[in-house]
Amino acid sequence: MSTMLSTRPPEDDRRPGELNLRELLRWVWRQVTSMRTALILLLLLALAAVPGSIIPQSGVDSLKTSNWQADHPKLTPVYERLGLFSVYDSAWFSAIYILLMLSLVGCIVPRTFVYLRGIRAKPPVTPRNLTRLPDHASYQTSDDVDVVLEGARLVLRKRRYRLTVEDDAVSAERGYLREVGNLVFHLSVLIVLVGFAMGGLFGYKGGVILVTGNGFSNNLTQYDDFDPGSLFSADDLEPFSFTVNDFTADWLTEGPRAGMARAFNAQLSYQESPGSPSKDYDLRVNHPLTIGDTEVFLIGHGYAPIITIRDGDGDKVYSGPTIFLPTDQTFQSIGVVKAPNADPTQIGLEGEFYPTVAFSKHTGSYFSAFGNAVDPLVSMLVYTGDLGMDTGAPQSVYNLDKSKTTMLTKKNGAPYRIDLRKGDTVKLPNGLGTVSFDGLDTWTKIQISQTPGKWIALTGVVLALLGLLGSLFIRPRRVWVRARREGDGTLVEVAALDRSGGGDVAVVVDELVRALQGPSQPEPEDKS
Amino acid sequence: MTDAAWESLSNQAVAACGLVYFLALLAHLVEWSSLRKVPVSVGAASTQSADIPGGIAVTTGPDGDDDSAAIRRTEIFGRLGYLLTCLAVAVQFVGLFSRGMAADPDRVPWGNMYEFTLAGTFVVAFLYVVLYRRFRLAWMAPIVVAFVLTILMVAVIWLYAPVAPLTEALGSYWLVIHVVSAIIATGAFTLGGITSALYLVKARATARDSDGPGRVTGYVARLPKLEVLDRVAYRLHAFGFPVWTFAVLITGPIWAHQAWSSYWNWDPKEVWAFITWVVYAAYLHARTTAGWKGRNAAILALVGVATLWFNFIGINYFSTTSQHSYAGGAPAPISADRLGVGVEANPLG
């Protein structure tokens, strides 16, 4: 074309090498959908996932994350800006997988059309020179050309090849479904992503700690912690309720795991909605209770000593099971008690609970010898003054605001510590009142979650796996058999080509030659 | 049999199989060292001698007796090594099985890193033994046996832990399926990684050799042709990848959902399993992408194996948030660190 050959500058005043917008877009699209880009994006995705496994993630373990942040005040703001505490929702991580998905769509859609067009196509014409192909064989036979080709047709059809018969050759192809498998696999990746995203957007996860005997009804105010997806609406909470009637665990007393518990069982009675009949369920680890679209899990347990405080006037200012949080395998636990209404002064207690108390001469302090409550003891320090509960600011039940309090001390200045076994009562000094440890309850931590889209995601991965199996194990193959008169016999040439690059077609050629020759023929003579 | 008897049977079996692997390794070393005396003819390494399935390529040289004696010796020792490996695999199975029987209640033998490593090496060796004929893996023998022996030694010396019952969250049949498939995939990927490593070694040696033929000698010369190595590596990975997909993206999430209420938690173990998956997806892509075929694909396969074994052993030392607490003593089945410490509401007034 003359315009292309001319040395005249192009009509518009673009400099050479400059693209207009459309060309630029097309160029970008071609880059994005190239196999090489997909490959690099995959590697980037793998790389981008690494930091989240090393830096604590607030969505995975918020406590550990805040501890880490407290330990690294310099790095924290930088990391925060980079989204390193929630890598998997960060803009840059999302950018990579969104690009990958774009690339995937751009790659797969055109391929689907190519495939659909190709699905009815006849196997290609037999190449002129079969011996040029890397895997081929030939042999001489006394049969006629027609007989040989007819035999080839039968043999290949039995092996489910698609055939084209030419004058002197048979061209055959099989393994069309491999491409389908590949397309199914890649499309399923998108399905999985949709299911996964639905769970993240519309689902929620919440937890509540319940003292045995207490009940829960499913509305927002009852949760201790609640983590909704960004499109979750409180209307999606199903109106069920349940009560934890009992909690049991088997404590191992011998063997290398002695001291551990197993067979945790929380006996629930539940109602699917306010009017419906009450049912029972044994809630165990790995055996969640499903109510409608919501699932209820048992994920933790601990002790709640029943503690009573009477103030200086003898009034009961605090009484009830108090949740202590376990700090280790022995269920040594920490907790606080607050009595803001006590007279003459507010009383706060903070300390440890030992289910089976023991004393270490080495450290000079108590420890818990066993997680089961064989010999429980509560050991607490006493704080008096303003517990800071009138300010209106929310306070954690597991934390004592000690800023405006004083700790009780003994005459010698050592902290005044109250140690209570079950049934004990101690009198606090200075006419403050008494504290008693009346009994022991257990509590369970129940996790409640809705994960919409989980069936979509599961269907997606299962489809992906099926597609993958097709894509990896269906061998797309082309086979040609040509027969030609030569001298007083017939020269038969057989060649095969594997289109996936993973197959060993030399074996296919061997097998085919043997089948074509029938049982009593000599070995092929020219084999490479 | 009592649990204690099962446990000591297991320990003895593991020690015995280590010894037998060692003998197998010696046999293969003798095999390969006597092969040094036999010339490698051009292209010999690609055609396998027919009478030893999977046998190493040898040519009967023109110079007669010397060679044929050496050849006979290599054949005998090669076969001996293979048979010893089979025996060791069988003994290792006894060790694994009795480990499971030693626990009360009886259980699957992968409650901790020691058992997991025992099971992983067993699968590597078992797959090698089973695929030996089909993929003609004789050339892989010394490496596989040395690898299994080394890892087994690491397991016995550093990872050993007495038999203990599984913690609650691990007692799910989904977990059994999950771990079985993860271990099988690990075995296949490990063999695939070994093959890819040898591909790279051979590719380098061949490239260096291009200025003068005949300089590639010894073990490398007798490795199959590059195309064959590439194909075997591909097949091992193509076997491992769907199994890994099944383990990591199907059964793992199903179990996680049962145990922890959400099927994907971005827990470090999960993250690394995902990374491994993505790297192997990249490997499969690389094999069909111009410019990435061959060398780069093989490098990706090695990266894949590195992420796999890092996840298996290393990640436990980097991160403690993993709920897959195989390592480091007794995991809490339902543990305190997942409690909502610092909640605002006060249910008890």
Ligand code: HEM
């Ligand atoms: C989420 C990202 C992706 C994953 C996990 C993935 C995974 C895979 C896997 C495992 C295979 C191997 C199947 C086989 O060897 O037959 C494969 C093949 C293929 N992928 Fe992807 N892929 C992804 C994205 C893409 C993208 C973005 C493209 C477009 C450029 C693409 C194009 C292809 C093609 C053309 C093949 C066939 C190669 C062949 O014929 O063997 N993939 N993919």
